[in-house]
Amino acid sequence: MSDIRIEVFNGDYSNDDVYERVLGYIAQKECVSGYGFTCNQDLSIIEQFKLSECYSSQKNPQKIWHFCITFARHQDFNWLLPMAVWIAKYFSPGYQVLYGLDMERGGHSYSPTGTYHYPSKSSKDNAPHLHFGVNAFSYHPEASVLTAEIMQDCMKHIQGNLSAMYPDMTVTLQFQGKKG
Secondary structure (H helix, E strand, O other): OOOEEEEEOOOOOOOOOHHHHHHHHHHOOOEEEEEOOOOOOOOOHHHHHHHHHHHOOOOOOOOEEEEEEEEOOOOOHHHHHHHHHHHHHHHOOOEEEEEEEEOOOOOOEOOOOOOOEOOOOOOOOOOOEEEEEEEEEEOOOOOOOOOHHHHHHHHHHHHHHHHHHOOOOOEEEEEOOEEO
């Protein structure tokens, strides 16, 4: 079992309401922030993510990438938030990203066309974890989209950096149902 697990969720993220589902899910977490959008009453974060897709000259069936970083043991959230910021900044020069800190661990799942299943708040071994939603479309209209190959390279880079930052911990990556 790994100490830190990065999981890029498998699924069809091409449906019309995928931004609402993924970003809405992340926005319900205890601590939420991100890059590449502004908080204002005239244009929601979801609408801003959709605008990047609309203005992009690129096409891609995957509209958003949803991934989570979980921990085998309880972590102080003061340690996790700087990690979330660092990972979000990695994507921020070209892509919008929303992240949220969830103070529970495991037992919930997301289906882009289905429902969410939450664990009990009283379940044992709760530990915080981080959720990220990264727009596959850049806010630079001519920039490339985040294809599966590019996203997997990004995740391997993050995995390598986390392994170097936390040498006493095992960091694993599961990309769309496949290890590695």
